[in-house]
Amino acid sequence: MYEDLVEQTEGQSELFCNPDPDLARENFKNKSRALENKVTTVEKAVSDLVEDGDYIATGGFGHVRIPTAILYEVIRQKKRNLGLAGHTSIYDSDILASSGCLNRCDISYVVGYEIRGLSACARRAFQSDKIKKTDWSNSSLSWRFWAASAGLSFVPSRSLLGTDTFKHSAAKTVTCPFTGKKFTALPALYPDVGIVHVSRADIYGNCQIDGILISDEFLARASRKVIISTERLVSNEEIRLEPHLTVIPYWCVDAVVEVPFGSHPGNMPEEYWFDEDFFQMFLGKGKTEEGTNEFFEEYVYGVKDFDQYLEKIGGIRKMNDLRAIEKLIFKKNGS
């Protein structure tokens, strides 16, 4: 039993992104070093920077600090055959998969909504072989971003070993030249487009994030192109006042879009809590294909932009209620 897993040396699934650091350097060589204004619209950022077939990586934690506005626009513009790094991906991977944008996914976590249970529409999408899947764990994807951010082609780790998770990954084992110990070799992950929602950014793309970072400092450095959506734009002076708070520097960034409440229905640390009513509505509709289509018609294709969407989900009043929960302000029912 499990003999083959203990002995295995090579994962069997497809490696979707080339880990060659010299290929990546060619791209980074050509990125602008100029402090130039990168502020644009959601629509233009997506049409300029996301192409059919691209491999994308979304920041945050699946339903926490996610770039919802950008992802809705990717769906609205009907981008196809995208790849995704499903690094604890929840609502982000779900909407991309169940709207038909994806054809491949590096998975550590999909389909689940943590304590809310599972999503039927994500399950339909990921159970089908229309999406090619390669398996990983959360640390594996974090470290794959790290290896790319450091300009390397792989990083050794002690996860995955002995399991089916390794078997269905694209990792290999490697022997340490110093200790002779066996490690998992994780290939660096250089996404085509990184998409991250942040708390504050200036017009050049210098970003600050309140709360935990997940892997976004590395994801942004690893990506060939980066789209930032930000709760608010701040002045460059404000960034320079506390440079130790800059977690993503401008030179990683290609576009900056100001989107207040841009992580809805996700939690945004220090700003607003999850919209649980919305998640229940979405998970309910997702039970059938008709319901799923209705959802996209109503909340994505049927609205012009994220402002109109926010009006639809209850506008500023709703967002203030979610802010009160985040800030532990307990209002009386009905007020």
Next chain:
Amino acid sequence: MSAEYNPLELMVCVGSRVLEDNSTVEVGTGVPMAATLLAQKLYAPNIIAIFEAGGVAPLMPGLPISVGDSRTSHKALLASSMNDVMETCQRGMVDYTFLGGAQIDMYGNLNSTMIGDDYQNPKVRFPGSGGANDLGSLCWKTIVITPMDKSRFVEQVDYLTTPGFLNGKGAREKAGLPLGTGPYKVITNLAILGYDEETCRMQVESLHPGVTIEQVEENCGFELLKAAKIEDTPPPRDEELRVLREEVDPTGYIIGR
């Protein structure tokens, strides 16, 4: 003694008693979050709860919904990154991890990925590893908390997502996993299970109130060993239930009330 409780409440209360004060515990999503929060309030006020997305030692104002939400870094010592937390585990600084799981076998191997035999076309897709594979690989002791029945406690898992003892003594080391790590306890609705040192196989260590060894065996799909002395699990105390219902999970998200 006469307090009534449901199986989930029983598991959370029993789970809250196994963690030591001043230890570091990496907390998985769901029932483990409730058990850790209860432990913090009753038995182990200085327990250091660590969450895989970067939250370290929060003073949680309530139950998190996600292991990455803002409650996991509320008044925390550190709002860090997934890389940092996983590296802390890999460095040997994390004593326990507390996980759930869809299937478990006699060596404590866990499946949270799929049912079926074709990875690309599973019969039923579950979320996958998330951080579970990492935590079960890198933390010193793995505690699993899950209800017990034959569909969960199986001879062989459909997909080995997270390593237990793999196929027995020495297998983890042979695979390359860190020395001295592995499964420690399984908290169920019927019993506390542990592992026999020699064979690394699961054994019954303590029976919950009113539960017989036969009942435990009937709800398990593989042969369980028995510890030299099988204890009786003390029932949930009134204080445990009160704090659990009023302070830890007042909305009943986890305990289903």
